[in-house]
Amino acid sequence: GQNIDQPTEMTATEGAIVQINCTYQTSGFNGLFWYQQHAGEAPTFLSYNVLDGLEEKGRFSSFLSRSKGYSYLLLKELQMKDSASYLCAVLDSNYQLIWGAGTKLIIKP
């Protein structure tokens, strides 16, 4: 079956750095997405990786290793507004999005 694993919850301190990991096992691979979702709101796009390596976009970076079925989202200089759930999703061989359960990130002052 298809499976995406990410931690349920993480806690970090304002101003610090946090890394949210995602491992996946899917039928085919056409890219991996990271979305941010605040409580009660729809997800918003953060990043898309289809090739191995690190993609940097401001305070957020996303890394992908296809051979390991692994990705991480790195958040730097954490701000209180970064408190949200972070969803990892993989586009499989049928171009269907397979979603992880999300990681709830709690930022403490």
Next chain:
Amino acid sequence: GAVVSQHPSRVICKSGTSVKIECRSLDFQATTMFWYRQFPKQSLMLMATSNEGSKATYEQGVEKDKFLINHASLTLSTLTVTSAHPEDSSFYICSTRITDNEQFFGPGTRLTVL
């Protein structure tokens, strides 16, 4: 990015009634829209893929007679929850995909069935 709107944002209804949720793509023509459901503290679950001018494709376990989808135009898809029950209370989100790596979500509709 593309703008997708949903209406209503919140709805409370009595058990047994039907609720219609609209999803509109505001700045481009969407031949395909996706309908998701999200229960508290869970991830998004794809319910169905809505195709303009043809029947929707439902995921396994989703009752097509209960969740009626109509995609009559390139800018509008509707999801009707028929004979809603408390277990249908959830966050319903539509989305559209422009390219493989560009998927945009509507703001979601919070449905509460009493």
